[in-house]
Amino acid sequence: MAGTWPNLDGSDLLTRVRTYLNEYSAVYFADTDIYQWMAVGIKDISQKSLCVRRILSTQALRSTRTVATNVYKVYYVEYIPSSGRPIMLPKISPTEIGTRQLNGTLPQFWYEFGSTIGIEPTPDAIYDLKLYVADIPKLTITKQTSFSSGWTAGATGFVLGTSAVHTGAVTGSAQWDTHLVTATNYTITFSVTTCGTTGAVIPYIGITAGIEVTGIGEYAENILSAGTDPHLVLYANNTITIDNVNIYKEADISAAGDQTELEPIWQHLIVLYATFRGLQKDRKWGPAYMVESIYSGQLEYTKNLILDPKPDSYRNLVYY
Amino acid sequence: MSTLTLTIARSMVRDAISEESTTILSDTELGNILNDGYKEVCILGLSYEATKTFDLVEGQHVYVIPETTQVSPIVNYIEIYGRGILEQFPTQLGHNGEVTSGKGVPIGWFQWGNLIVIDPPPNATYAGASYKTVTLYCSCYPAAICTTTFTSLPLEFQESVVEFGIAFSLFKLKRWGDAAVAYNKYIGNLQRKRFEYIEKLAEERTMTEIQHNTIRMMGE
Numbered sequence: 157m158a159g160t161w162p163n164l165d166g167s168d169l170l171t172r173v174r175t176y177l178n179e180y181s182a183v184y185f186a187d188t189d190i191y192q193w194m195a196v197g198i199k200d201i202s203q204k205s206l207c208v209r210r211i212l213s214t215q216a217l218r219s220t221r222t223v224a225t226n227v228y229k230v231y232y233v234e235y236i237p238s239s240g241r242p243i244m245l246p247k248i249s250p251t252e253i254g255t256r257q258l259n260g261t262l263p264q265f266w267y268e269f270g271s272t273i274g275i276e277p278t279p280d281a282i283y284d285l286k287l288y289v290a291d292i293p294k295l296t297i298t299k300q301t302s303f304s305s306g307w308t309a310g311a312t313g314f315v316l317g318t319s320a321v322h323t324g325a326v327t328g329s330a331q332w333d334t335h336l337v338t339a340t341n342y343t344i345t346f347s348v349t350t351c352g353t354t355g356a357v358i359p360y361i362g363i364t365a366g367i368e369v370t371g372i373g374e375y376a377e378n379i380l381s382a383g384t385d386p387h388l389v390l391y392a393n394n395t396i397t398i399d400n401v402n403i404y405k406e407a408d409i410s411a412a413g414d415q416t417e418l419e420p421i422w423q424h425l426i427v428l429y430a431t432f433r434g435l436q437k438d439r440k441w442g443p444a445y446m447v448e449s450i451y452s453g454q455l456e457y458t459k460n461l462i463l464d465p466k467p468d469s470y471r472n473l474v475y476y
Numbered sequence: 477m478s479t480l481t482l483t484i485a486r487s488m489v490r491d492a493i494s495e496e497s498t499t500i501l502s503d504t505e506l507g508n509i510l511n512d513g514y515k516e517v518c519i520l521g522l523s524y525e526a527t528k529t530f531d532l533v534e535g536q537h538v539y540v541i542p543e544t545t546q547v548s549p550i551v552n553y554i555e556i557y558g559r560g561i562l563e564q565f566p567t568q569l570g571h572n573g574e575v576t577s578g579k580g581v582p583i584g585w586f587q588w589g590n591l592i593v594i595d596p597p598p599n600a601t602y603a604g605a606s607y608k609t610v611t612l613y614c615s616c617y618p619a620a621i622c623t624t625t626f627t628s629l630p631l632e633f634q635e636s637v638v639e640f641g642i643a644f645s646l647f648k649l650k651r652w653g654d655a656a657v658a659y660n661k662y663i664g665n666l667q668r669k670r671f672e673y674i675e676k677l678a679e680e681r682t683m684t685e686i687q688h689n690t691i692r693m694m695g696e
Contacts, residue, residue: 240577467568
């Protein structure tokens with residue numbers, strides 16, 4: 157297999173589809189057809205299972221009730237206060253706007269509508285939020301565990317080794333040398349492992365900024381790349397250390413080396429979906445829908461088993 | 477059966493589907509199918525159980541699950557320095573437990589993708605040397621591709637890999653009806669084994685006592 161175990165890359169998936177369709181090389185089933193079916197399958201799996209789970213950093217802006225989202229579904233909204241304990245906000249419906257009893261002006265409730273979420277009460281300042289989402293599936297572009305190669309530091313501030321360490325009040329930059337694609341949705345994830353009281357980092361793609369991060373933890377941000385010079389650049393102030401940058405691109409699987417970000421447990425389902433579509437093309441509708449029923453049943457089974465929460469209760473701790 | 481090897485698994489599949497020749501179904505293709513089954517049995521059966529650890533950091537409540545293969549396992553239980561922690565709904569975050577300056581004693585957790593969320597964020601004591609270690613009880617993907625032996629797979633789940641191989645190698649042979657029957661057998665057996673060997677149900681106190689009522693079979 158060409159992908160990094162246990163992942164299957166584009167060529168691995170294509171090979172398996174051809175095995176199941178019993179066509180070793182492209183005669184009736186073109187590679188482009190199979191890649192297209194796999195691309196649709198990836199979306200179908202992601203939409204039905206909601207398996208691409210992320211915690212996205214975002215902000216509610218002053219006097220703006222809504223926050224734009226570009227994901228399949230927002231499950232939960234967490235408010236991160238500047239000091240104190242993060243709290244998950246209760247979800248309401250738009251009908252309840254202005255009817256709930258409020259306690260101050262901090263974010264207390266949220267609702268989902270279209271491609272936005274709404275915050276109640278309307279924010280009177282900028283507030284940090286984390287959105288627990290089922291995101292659009294993307295291709296894995298890179299998983300960087302070191303900054304010692306492939307990155308360029310600006311004139312001051314950053315020292316690049318296994319970690320990207322920034323010190324000093326002057327804003328410094330660390331740029332990933334590989335060009336990204338213009339006008340494309342990316343997800344950037346990274347870890348902040350140390351942070352001084354005034355430390356901060358903002359990821360940019362070209363001139364498009366992400367959300368400023370000012371504390372230790374794990375972060376994910378969706379950024380639409382700029383129209384020119386789409387490099388990923390981390391701009392930082394004062395003392396902060398960044399590790400483990402991952403980059404994901406919203407694009408269809410279409411080539412041998414493409415790596416879907418879906419976990420390996422879903423990847424065999426991509427093969428089954430493409431096999432189903434191939435059998436349809438071959439006018440074998442009985443076998444096609446037999447394969448589709450395996451695909452659908454296993455998708456639901458997997459979702460119930462590994463994604464749906466199964467919380468404990470006090471009974472789990474008490475010896476009855 | 478002794479520890480399952482790839483060679484034995486291929487042989488068993490070929491016997492079952494009556495296809496000894498490698499002309500139609502090559503060993504490479506069959507090896508691919510069996511390795512796909514290897515992964516699936518480990519995760520859908522929750523059968524490859526392993527622990528992973530990381531350290532709490534004061535004030536941090538979101539952590540990446542440590543995993544060298546960069547894919548996330550399924551976290552089933554969490555222990556923080558000798559104490560089991562309740563899995564909670566994400567909606568409970570921030571609403572239970574006592575905190576000082578936003579930090580406290582961790583009482584709950586949940587998994588979101590490849591992340592573990594601890595609630596509330598640990599205070600200095602629980603991020604200190606005596607308490608900071610978090611142990612995750614996970615169901616994981618196999619550590620490496622099988623080229624000789626399915627080393628990550630418990631003995632009681634080995635047959636499931638062969639059943640997976642039978643079901644999906646029949647696709648290549650266009651024996652669709654046989655494939656459907658074999659698949660149903662595979663998934664039913666896997667689920668049965670998961671219930672039998674993996675589901676961790678604690679015994680109640682009454683199990684150590686003489687029972688008040690038992691069901692007697694006829695003839696006893």
